[in-house]
Amino acid sequence: MPKRTDIKKIMVIGSGPIVIGQAAEFDYAGTQACIALKEEGYEVILVNSNPATIMTDKAMADKVFMEPLDLEHVAKIIRKERPDGLICSIGGQTGLNLGMQLHTKGVLEECQVELLGTGYDSIAKAEDRQLFKDLCQKIGEPVLESNTAHTTEACLEIAEKIGYPVIVRPAFTLGGTGGGFADNAEELQALAKNALKLSPVTQVLIEKSIKGYKEIEFEVMRDANDNAVAICCMENLDPVGVHTGDSIVVAPSQTLTNKEYQMLRSSALKIIRALGIEGGCNVQFALDPFSFGYYVIEVNPRVSRSSALASKASGYPIARVSAKIACGLTLDEIKLPNSYAAFEPALDYIVCKVPRFPFDKFTKASRKLNTQMKATGEVMSIGRTFEEALLKAVRSLETGLDHVEVPRLKQLSDHDLIDLVIENTDERIFAVTEAVRRDIPIDYLYELTQIDRFFLEKLQNIVAAERRLKNSELDTTLLRALKTLGFSDSYIARVKGMDETDVYKMRAENGIRPVYKMIDTCAAEFDGYTPYLYSTYEHENESVRSENKKVIVLGSGPIRIGQGIEFDYSTVHAIWAIKDAGFEAIIINNNPETVSTDYTISDKLYFEPLTFEDVMNIIDFERPEGVIVALGGQTAINLAESLTEAGVRILGSSAESIALAEDRDKFAFALDEMQIPMPRGEAVFSVADGVKAAEDIGYPVLVRPSFVLGGRMMHIVYDRKQLEPILREAVALNRKHPVLIDKYILGRECEVDAVSDGMEVFIPGIMEHIERAGVHSGDSMSVYPPYSLEPEVQQTIIDYTVKVGLGLKIIGPFNIQFVVDGDKKVYIIEVNPRSSRTVPFLAKTTGAPIADIATKVMLGFTLKELGYTGVYPKKKRWYVKAPTFSYSKLTGLDAVLSPEMKSTGEAIGYDDTLTRAVYKALKASGLRVDNYGTVFATIGDQDKAAALPLIRRFYDLGFNIEATEGTAKYLKNAGIRTRVRKKLSQGSDEILQGLRRGYVTYVVNTITEGGSGHADGMEIRRTAVENNVPVFTSLDTVRVLLDVLEETTMGVSEI
Secondary structure, three states: OOOOOOOOEEEEEOOOOOEOOEOOHHHHHHHHHHHHHHHOOOEEEEEOOOOOOHHHOOOOOOEEEOOOOOHHHHHHHHHHHOOOEEEOOOOHHHHHHHHHHHHHOOHHHHOOOEEOOOOHHHHHHHHOHHHHHHHHHHHOOOEOOEEEEOOHHHHHHHHHHHOOOEEEEEOOOOOOOOOEEEOOHHHHHHHHHHHHHHOOOOOEEEEEOOOOOEEEEEEEEEOOOOOEEEEEEEEEEEEOOOOHHHOOEEEOOOOOOHHHHHHHHHHHHHHHHHHOOOEEEEEEEEEOOOOOOEEEEEEEOOOOHHHHHHHHHHOOOHHHHHHHHHOOOOHHHOEOOOOEOOOOOEOOOEEEEEEEOOOOOOOOOOOEOOOOOOOOEEEEEEEOOHHHHHHHHHHHOOOOOOOOOOHHHHHOOHHHHHHHHHHOEOOHHHHHHHHHHOOOOHHHHHHHHOOOHHHHHHHHHHHHHHHHHHHOOOOHHHHHHHHHHOOOHHHHHHHHOOOHHHHHHHHHHOOOOOEEEEOOOEOOOOOOOOOEEEEEOOOOOOOOOOOOOEEEEEOOOOOEOOEOOHHHHHHHHHHHHHHHOOOEEEEEEOOOOOOOOOOOOOOEEEEOOOOHHHHHHHHHHHOOOEEEOOOOHHHHHOOHHHHHHOOOOEEOOOHHHHHHHHOHHHHHHHHHHHOOOOOOEEEEOOHHHHHHHHHHHOOOEEEEEOOOOOOOOOEEEOOHHHHHHHHHHHHHHOOOOOEEEEEOOOOEEEEEEEEEOOOOEEEEEEEEEOOOOOOOHHHOOEEEOOOOOOHHHHHHHHHHHHHHHHHOOOOEEEEEEEEEOOOOOEEEEEEEOOOOOOHHHHHHHHOOOHHHHHHHHHOOOOHHHHOOOEEOOOOOOEEEEEEEOOHHHOOOOOOOOOOOOOOOEEEEEEEOOHHHHHHHHHHHOOOOOOOOOEEEEEOOHHHHHHHHHHHHHHHHOOOEEEEEHHHHHHHHHOOOOOEEEOOHHHOOOHHHHHHHHOOEEEEEEOOOOOOOOHHHHHHHHHHHHHOOOOEEOOHHHHHHHHHHHHHHOOOOOOO
16 A cells, blocks of 8 residues: 555654664664655654764754653653654664553553554564463464563562573563573572563563574564565574574574475564564574474564664665555565565575674673673674685674684683583684684584584584695685685785785785675566675676776774774765765675665675775775775774775875874874873883883873774773783783873863864864763763863863864864863873764764765865864753663673773763753663662772762752761761661671662762772672662762752752
């Protein structure tokens, strides 16, 4: 049937800030949906609190509200805008839960808003564990023996009845939060208690465990006419027991027989019809590898995390089609590039998704994989064989590996290696491959891992090829065979003692070059051209090279701590600017979650690893005018030097300018020439030199490796005892790049994003951080415009920014971080000669299209021509960026703010007063903002004086105060009634019990790194996080929280 004409205005709810389990895939889905609705002529109202995404760009919707995603704020927007329809199935679990709340609270009925796409009853049947079980039993679909519970006691009773092991699944949570396996009553008690707390409806499902079964996912689609198609069948390499977001996933499925495939496909379509889903839906199965027995694990009645992967794997735009179904269109009416949406995609290639974990930054967090998702991002690769796809994916991860081989594992004994295989950490695929190298039998590895023998044999093929490489002369026949299997030039060169460029030249001289194949959704059954390409070593090239002038943009690869979706925002804007300037825009990226890897955005998309080899292969074929590296974060910048040496034209700042900003000695010399102060520092390559440098500079010092992102391994160090182990680790990270040691200056921190064309510098605005220096800028709350910087300080910052832009000969975007000491002296901490993570926030708050301006400058336009010079006029509103953390997802991670970045995303708050803007930002970030209860304080001696007036403000607001002995004594002496709690080190757990009982509202805990109370503090912080109690380790954050509470809390007094 044709699209609906009775609705004119549609509201779309986004997914909010990025957390583990709900990341950029929903930005991609939401962007697709908004574009699809606008194509059909609807007015689109978007609500999403994430400033980092392209989805919240004004180009994506007619009106964008970046307000907190809660009932209060979204209901106000609905009453203000009066949309005809609401789509909540695009915004992940956040959007779905909010849509359900708006329905049950009567807001939609009150405002006559229709829930479009999948309806309330269908969502409820899929999301409520018991209702879904009842439905499956009614239609004859097998579900695991299970029952729902609302108390820990009920959980234990159910487990006794169905038998251990069991799996715990909380209702209405995302990324498997709070779920897990329990082998006995003791394990279940702890798991159930936490799961019940995390479930917004205090409900969990206790289910019989089927660990070891194959996990299979079907992405399916249905319209209102009951047309239904299976879009993609994906197979997890890991058996049931590892969250699908943490597993290697292969599409199409490789080990299913035709009977198994048809059986599960029929089941998925039967379920989606019984539920009455209208749009995309994800169905997960557990398949017994020894029979045709299977169970339905769960259904996501919405666009899911797997939908982005399935879309990119198949070329079928799931979110776009779902949005069009929501406004009344049917599958046979929705046109795709080469067919209609009613056709099921056919894949003649293999897609491999490999998760990207944060354990390179969070070394103390548990690496063991289970049903709780831990990955921050993922890469996808495409090849003609599993071996090729896997090896391309491994080198896309940017973990320093170019092959399925971790050198450290070679040092392990067979016994320790097998222990690692059994433990099932993020390194399992590397451990299993190492075991294959040692000729440990495939059958034994299968028994240990339940990874299908098909995949184990593929690893055997890789190992056999490694042996041929080591034991044979590298001739053209062997080289071609290795390249066909997916081996990288760098790995081949290392094994043969050659330079990578020698292998590259050998390939070029002998015509061993990749060809590029097309993803067309129909395996070439229909004529058509889709500019969505991957490399392989075959003969026919399907990439059509035009004669147009073209520019290649390097993307930012997988999302990880320190390099998130903000860089994809800049990349998409660059593509738009390049096309607007009359060039053909080509993107290279490997992240299936992002908008930049939607092939409709650019003129051509290459889904490839961002390595020198893979990028050069595309450059050799496309012959572009130049390559832009300044928008893809550290990933792209790190390729600038090697590409320049290969004769590639880098558009924008040259490799020399980039090195001038990133090389400590060159940078210090340049700043000295400009008469700009920076904290005294030295670059060292050894522990001994580092110790000497720290003593010369004077403690405290800031220690960090160079050429890293997200403040990785950055520490404030107070003495030599602390320094030496930190230095050993930092030196070992990369012996080619030095470790930087700087004088630590405690002061106000701020930063600037700017654009230079070599003659002038454009400054959109200055952002001031709420937390003082010592907290990574990505983890600090930021305010625009500055709230406490004096006019003369702001002018100094502007002057220094212009001097640096021109002095370093930067062409394009750059970011500078400053610290202002107590005497108002301004120091430069660092300069990033590229787009930064704050560009989307500053662009949206100031209204200056920073990434577009920077791109056009890199293409040769001047700032004067573009109409952007000097300092952009300040806005009259206040804008606050607040970080979001995923502490609860990573066992063992310490919830303390430090120079090393820990946040996974960010939210925004804006209003006419700063306090209100802060309140909205805190709410949008997911922080509980309560104006009653108990504050627990344990304060380091150095902070007690500064903390006293803050604790007094809590006390005056009516909060109870609890504290450890030393802090309590200090507070009591100042006249604050305080309840004393014994420390953990005194053998008491009363602090932890208080947190678990739920009456503690906030924890205020400042530390001295390496201090005696560090272990106690870490346990307190961890327990607080697990029980959803906000933890503050910076007094600056506490100060702004109190400003909010004082404005929003009504006092009580005698008459």
